[in-house]
Amino acid sequence: xxxxxxxxxxxxxxxxxxxxxxxxxxxxxxxxxxxxxxxxxxxxxxxxxxxxxxxxxxxxxxxxxxxxxxxxxxxxxxxxxxxxxxxxxxxxxxxxxxxxxxxxxxxxxxxxxxxxxxxxxxxxxxxxxxxxxxxxxxxxxxxxxxxxxxxxxxxxxxxxxxxxxxxxxxxxxxxxxxxxxxxxxxxxxxxxxxxxxxxxxxxxxxxxxxxxxxxxxxxxxxxxxxxxxxxxxxxxxxxxxxxxxxxxxxxxxxxxxxxxxxxxxxxxxxxxxxxxxxxxxxxxxxxxxxxxxxxxxxxxxxxxxxxxxxxxxxxxxxxxxxxxxxxxxxxxxxxxxxxxxxxxxxxxxxxxxxxxxxxxxxxxxxxxxxxxxxxxxxxxxxxxxxxxxxxxxxxxxxxxxxxxxxxxxxxxxxxxxxxxxxxxxxxxxxxxxxxxxxxxxxxxxxxxxxxxxxxxxxxxxxxxxxxxxxxxxxxxxxxxxxxxxxxxxxxxxxxxxxxxxxxxxxxxxxxxxxxxxxxxxxxxxxxxxxxxxxxxxxxxxxxxxxxxxxxxxxxxxxxxxxxxxxx
Numbered sequence: 001x002x003x004x005x006x007x008x009x010x011x012x013x014x015x016x017x018x019x020x021x022x023x024x025x026x027x028x029x030x031x032x033x034x035x036x037x038x039x040x041x042x043x044x045x046x047x048x049x050x051x052x053x054x055x056x057x058x059x060x061x062x063x064x065x066x067x068x069x070x071x072x073x074x075x076x077x078x079x080x081x082x083x084x085x086x087x088x089x090x091x092x093x094x095x096x097x098x099x100x101x102x103x104x105x106x107x108x109x110x111x112x113x114x115x116x117x118x119x120x121x122x123x124x125x126x127x128x129x130x131x132x133x134x135x136x137x138x139x140x141x142x143x144x145x146x147x148x149x150x151x152x153x154x155x156x157x158x159x160x161x162x163x164x165x166x167x168x169x170x171x172x173x174x175x176x177x178x179x180x181x182x183x184x185x186x187x188x189x190x191x192x193x194x195x196x197x198x199x200x201x202x203x204x205x206x207x208x209x210x211x212x213x214x215x216x217x218x219x220x221x222x223x224x225x226x227x228x229x230x231x232x233x234x235x236x237x238x239x240x241x242x243x244x245x246x247x248x249x250x251x252x253x254x255x256x257x258x259x260x261x262x263x264x265x266x267x268x269x270x271x272x273x274x275x276x277x278x279x280x281x282x283x284x285x286x287x288x289x290x291x292x293x294x295x296x297x298x299x300x301x302x303x304x305x306x307x308x309x310x311x312x313x314x315x316x317x318x319x320x321x322x323x324x325x326x327x328x329x330x331x332x333x334x335x336x337x338x339x340x341x342x343x344x345x346x347x348x349x350x351x352x353x354x355x356x357x358x359x360x361x362x363x364x365x366x367x368x369x370x371x372x373x374x375x376x377x378x379x380x381x382x383x384x385x386x387x388x389x390x391x392x393x394x395x396x397x398x399x400x401x402x403x404x405x406x407x408x409x410x411x412x413x414x415x416x417x418x419x420x421x422x423x424x425x426x427x428x429x430x431x432x433x434x435x436x437x438x439x440x441x442x443x444x445x446x447x448x449x450x451x452x453x454x455x456x457x458x459x460x461x462x463x464x465x466x467x468x469x470x471x472x473x474x475x476x477x478x479x480x481x482x483x484x485x486x487x488x489x490x491x492x493x494x495x496x497x498x499x500x501x502x503x504x505x506x507x508x509x510x511x512x513x514x515x516x517x518x519x520x521x522x523x524x525x526x527x528x529x530x531x532x533x534x535x536x537x538x539x540x541x542x543x544x545x546x547x548x549x550x551x552x553x554x555x556x557x558x559x560x561x562x563x564x565x566x567x
Contacts, residue, residue, distance in 0.1 A: 036120055044118030052090055054080060054123035058355045058371040059130045061345070066106065069131040075099055078119075078127040079106070081353070087112050090119035090127065132361065162496065168203060168215035176221065177228055181250065183214070184276055185257065187495050191276070194229075196222065196269030207495070208444040208502045209317060209563075219269075226263075226270055233261035241265050277347060284322055286330040290504035290549070295540060298508045299436060303327060306378070308435035309398040311385075313410045318563075319442045319504055320407040321346055324381055327405060328352055331379055340381040341368040357383070365390045373397060382406040388424030395425060395433040412542065413439030413509035414531035421525055431516035439507040439542055441563040443555045446486055447494035454487035454556060464557060467547050472538065479551065487556045503554060505546040505563070509534045 037053055044051035063082035064072075072078050077099050081088035087110060091099050094116050103114055119127075164183045168176065180203065184192050189205035194217070201222040203215045217225065230237045233246030243264050250257040258277040263270045291299060302310055310327075312320040325347060332338055332351045340349075343357040343365070355372070357363055365382055366389040372380055373393075385391050385406045398404045410419045416437040420430060456464065468476075468483070488498020509515075514533045519525055535541075540548075546560030 036122060040118060040120040047095065047118065049094055049116060049118045052080075052088075052117035052119055052123070054090065054119060054126045056371055056374065057126075058339070058341075058353075058368060058375065059127060060354055061130065061356045064127065064130055066110075067102070069128070071102065072128060072131070075102060076124055077102060078124065079114075080127060082110075087114040088117065089114050090117045090123060092119060092121055092124050094118055132358070165213075165215040169217065176217070176225055177232070181257075181259070181274070181276070185278075188501075189276065192274040194222070194225065194272040194274075196266060196271060198268050201269070207497065208499055209442055210444070212497075222269065226272060229261060229272055229274070230263070233259070235261065235263065240270055284326045284329070286326045289319075289323060289326055289506075291506055291508075292545075294538060295506055295508045295545065298510050299438065302436040302510065303331065303403075305403065305435060307398055307401050307403055309394060309404040309406070309433050310436050310438070311416050311434070312405070312407045312438045312440065313413055313416050314440045315409065315411070317442070318440055319502075320440065321383070323438060323440060323504070324405050324407065325349065328379070328381060331403075336378040337376065338379040338381070339372045339375055339377045340383075341365060341372060342381075342383040366393055369393045369397070373402075377402060379403045380405070384408070385420075385423070391420060391423055391425040392429070395429040398433040398435075399429070410439075412527070412531070413437040413507050413539075414534060415527045416509075417515075417519060417530050418525055418527050427519055427525075430519050431511060434511050436511065437509040439509070440504050441542055441546075442502045443505055443546060443549070443559040443563055444499035445501040445503050446488050446553065446555055447491060447498055447500040449493040450489045450491035450498060451486045451553065452489050454485045456485075456557065460557065460561070463561065464547065467543055471544055471547075472540070475540070475544070475548065483551055484553075485550055485557050486553050487558065499559075503549065505542045505549060505560065507534075507539055507542045507545065509539055510537065512537050 041051045057080065059078075059080045060082065063079050066079040066082060066087075067075075067077060075096075075098055076092040077094075078090050079087065080090055087106065089103060089106070093099060099116075103116055107114055164187070168179055168183065180192055183189075184205055187205060187207055189207045190209075191206040193202075193204040193206070193211065195202045195204065196219075199219070201217040201219060202213060203217055204211050205214050206212075227237050229235075230244070230246070232248045234248070235244045235246040240263075243262070245263075246261045248259050248261070250259060260275040260277065262273045262275075264273075265271075286300075299310075302308065312323050314320050328338060328340070328349060332349070337353075338351070339353045339355065341355050341357060343359075345354050345356050348354070353375075355368055357365055357368055365384070365386065369380070369382065369390060370393065380394075380397060380402055382390065382394060382404065383406070385394060385408055394404050394406060408416050408419055410416050414437075417430060417434075420434075421427065468479075471479075488494065490496040490498045494500040509530075512533075514536070515530060518529055518533060531541075543560060543564040546555065546564060547557070549555050550557045550560055
């Protein structure tokens with residue numbers, strides 16, 4: 001027993017010594033790092049250049065991508081910050097002629113005056129490691145290139161989706177990708193789906209949130225099509241049993257289109273989805289989201305506050321990110337510093353510092369948010385609140401002078417509060433931190449060229465009557481004496497679909513004393529109770545907002561009921 005005890009004691013002693021040695025090693029490494037930074041800082045001072053330490057700095061991948069990784073390594077130069085009028089570069093050898101030449105090139109290309117900082121080799125190492133998060137965006141001069149001429153060709157030849165199908169089925173393998181993307185752009189599709197079936201392959205477009213069949217592709221063409229898409233997106237052509245994600249860019253005369261590619265192995269081959277991301281700030285303004293009346297005024301009032309948390313809720317594809325981007329565009333016109341943390345960065349916003357999470361490298365929402373708070377932001381946008389740690393940091397940020405915007409996956413605005421509690425956010429933090437919750441869906445707009453009066457089946461009419469009966473009195477008073485509804489018949493202007501474009505239907509829950517008391521009370525917080533309290537405070541529900549938009553002729557009742565089935 002004595003021997004055994006002695007052996008155990010020796011192992012504990014060895015372990016303690018090893019821990020002490022490791023701590024000493026870490027301490028010495030830290031001291032050496034600090035010493036090197038002091039040396040570089042002194043060298044910067046003597047050369048008349050500013051110094052910057054990139055340790056813990058949330059480097060924006062899009063900014064980093066302004067200089068290729070190969071150039072960054074050879075020149076010892078990185079771009080760690082870029083906004084609409086502010087470019088910041090760091091170099092370990094800022095006085096070299098090669099670095100000065102590159103700085104001049106960047107200044108000319110981006111019409112700004114870059115600020116060049118002296119950085120250490122450790123800071124350079126940190127920045128170079130961050131290149132793994134830079135999206136693989138490439139210009140294609142061969143391969144896929146959709147020009148204004150291609151679009152004009154499809155505009156002349158394709159009036160409806162039915163006419164696009166035969167064209168896709170008859171073009172050569174090398175042209176099918178270009179034709180599919182050009183057709184998607186012409187029909188305003190957001191996604192292209194290539195789905196392998198037992199004997200053939202279906203190609204479908206998602207237009208205004210709804211999938212439409214476009215063409216059937218032969219399997220021999222499909223195999224070459226998959227290889228070509230993978231090649232363009234930088235994916236492994238020989239890997240077909242694992243999901244892959246990639247990206248490429250199409251340059252057009254009026255801007256660019258980012259194409260995000262996702263592959264998934266299925267029983268009959270790989271399923272491919274290509275998401276087309278086009279961006280036009282004028283198209284997605286806060287005023288054009290679809291918010292009206294008191295809902296618009298309530299949200300605008302909450303956005304004018306310097307601090308607090310505003311959440312956008314809804315299922316995938318309900319427009320949450322678009323809403324947050326529209327809010328950021330509205331807020332960036334003031335003297336605010338805005339930083340986003342996204343997964344992934346959907347669109348580039350000039351004047352906004354955007355950072356992308358990389359969970360494989362421990363750059364999570366929580367870790368990134370901590371770093372962002374050290375950057376002195378006024379406004380923070382988080383792509384999503386997924387866990388207690390992120391929720392806790394976000395709530396505390398909202399309580400300490402920051403306006404925090406984020407999303408939650410809940411069915412409606414009232415569901416956000418039970419959801420926050422379920423992921424572990426403490427009750428007492430919610431009332432003072434949470435300003436408002438946006439619940440939303442996207443409905444298709446009726447085509448103004450072919451909309452016509454609509455009639456309904458008895459069950460639809462019964463549900464419609466119930467919604468109208470439940471409207472607040474002030475909304476009922478605003479209704480026309482004769483309430484009419486419309487539907488779309490389909491025409492050349494809308495590709496024969498009857499709809500053209502989308503608009504949001506919303507509900508805006510604003511925190512008040514009654515809701516706060518319910519959250520802080522002894523009883524379980526229920527979605528139905530929160531919703532009832534918000535209704536007493538004047539909140540219109542999404543389905544009510546949708547019905548009012550249908551009465552105005554903006555959308556159809558079928559659309560409103562389609563996207564609010566759970567209501």
